[in-house]
Amino acid sequence: MSKQLKYQYSGTRDGKVKMYGTDDFLQPIYHKFGERFFQYRKDWDETGQGGTALRDFPLFLDIEPEYKCNLRCVTCPHQYGTKNPTYINNRMTPEDFRKICEEAGRYGMPAISVSNNNEGLMQKHLFDYIDAASSNGIMDIFVGTNAHLLTEEVSRKLIGSGLTRLLVSIDAATPETYQIMRKSEKFDLVIENTKTFKRLRDEMGESLPLLRVSMVVTSLNQHEEQAFRDMWTDVADIVSIQHYIPFKGEADAKDDLVPQDRPHLENPICTPLWQRMSIRANGDVIACCHLANKLKVGNVFESDIHTIWHGPEMSNIRRIHAEGRYKDISICKSCMS
Ligand SMILES: C[S@@+](CC[C@H](N)C(=O)[O-])C[C@H]1O[C@@H](n2cnc3c(N)ncnc32)[C@H](O)[C@@H]1O
Numbered sequence: 001m002s003k004q005l006k007y008q009y010s011g012t013r014d015g016k017v018k019m020y021g022t023d024d025f026l027q028p029i030y031h032k033f034g035e036r037f038f039q040y041r042k043d044w045d046e047t048g049q050g051g052t053a054l055r056d057f058p059l060f061l062d063i064e065p066e067y068k069c070n071l072r073c074v075t076c077p078h079q080y081g082t083k084n085p086t087y088i089n090n091r092m093t094p095e096d097f098r099k100i101c102e103e104a105g106r107y108g109m110p111a112i113s114v115s116n117n118n119e120g121l122m123q124k125h126l127f128d129y130i131d132a133a134s135s136n137g138i139m140d141i142f143v144g145t146n147a148h149l150l151t152e153e154v155s156r157k158l159i160g161s162g163l164t165r166l167l168v169s170i171d172a173a174t175p176e177t178y179q180i181m182r183k184s185e186k187f188d189l190v191i192e193n194t195k196t197f198k199r200l201r202d203e204m205g206e207s208l209p210l211l212r213v214s215m216v217v218t219s220l221n222q223h224e225e226q227a228f229r230d231m232w233t234d235v236a237d238i239v240s241i242q243h244y245i246p247f248k249g250e251a252d253a254k255d256d257l258v259p260q261d262r263p264h265l266e267n268p269i270c271t272p273l274w275q276r277m278s279i280r281a282n283g284d285v286i287a288c289c290h291l292a293n294k295l296k297v298g299n300v301f302e303s304d305i306h307t308i309w310h311g312p313e314m315s316n317i318r319r320i321h322a323e324g325r326y327k328d329i330s331i332c333k334s335c336m337s
Pocket residue numbers: 069073075076077115116117118119120144145146167168169170171214215216242243244245246247291
């Protein structure tokens with residue numbers, strides 16, 4: 001019998017990410033970490049729904065140890081290669097990454113992404129990053145990928161590595177739309193790699209990493225949203241439908257990828273500002289996960305995460321949002337449209 005992936009929640013109050021899963025889709029991670037994970041999810045949901053008391057340390061860091069990708073998706077700044085205004089050539093050393101995890105570990109930070117706006121499986125030191133996070137007590141460890149390099153060998157290494165979530169972005173239900181969205185002819189390979197990952201995980205008797213597949217909905221693929229959800233119901237643990245964010249960040253710029261009939265976001269306060277920050281390969285700390293990387297609030301090689309989290313730049317952005325004035329920040333205005 002087909003399993004039911006029901007709408008579970010939108011991780012934040014702005015409704016940008018919709019999650020479909022079974023009622024107990026996080027059970028394997030609860031099982032591994034027990035009460036501490038339960039408390040983290042409670043904190044995450046409360047903060048995401050607008051509990052704006054500031055925590056002592058972020059719940060989640062989105063780290064981009066290097067900035068590299070093998071695709072040029074139409075939604076993403078990577079399509080401009082080195083001409084992308086946010087392009088940087090830096091690569092964090094595994095020691096730098098470990099130091100960040102050590103600080104996070106001292107504060108009991110529960111969750112991390114080890115790829116951010118990067119292609120996770122292209123990273124030479126990926127398994128060092130996963131180890132650095134898990135050996136510092138970080139429970140929920142994410143990596144994002146387009147699955148082109150998700151071979152059987154890589155899948156086997158990921159299963160049992162300490163990774164808790166493999167996020168595979170697909171954006172289409174047919175090869176034609178995949179080509180338009182992701183500029184790649186490899187739709188069939190991506191589907192096969194992703195299904196093989198799941199099959200291997202089952203054969204190995206493991207329930208982690210959870211498999212999440214996602215679609216960013218644009219004017220070019222919105223007609224395939226239901227087909228996409230249907231095609232992954234029996235395979236993925238989580239299907240995520242995501243809000244397309246114009247990455248140029250110009251508030252009034254016309255962007256043909258925005259779906260025509262898209263409703264406005266509910267409750268436009270950016271609650272992730274109270275949950276998380278991002279760190280780039282050159283150490284720059286960004287207030288949020290926006291692909292344009294515009295809201296720099298510090299540098300982790302010049303200061304530490306705790307100081308930046310409580311610092312004046314981050315506090316100012318939060319204050320503007322808390323006062324309902326997010327439109328004063330151009331990139332936030334376009335992001336919330
Ligand atoms: C930038 S990618 C990096 C990880 C990996 N390369 C991948 O594609 O999954 C991270 C996520 O951002 C999504 N994304 C790309 N462009 C976006 C946009 N303009 N708005 C919202 N999400 C976007 C991707 O689909 C993916 O789920």
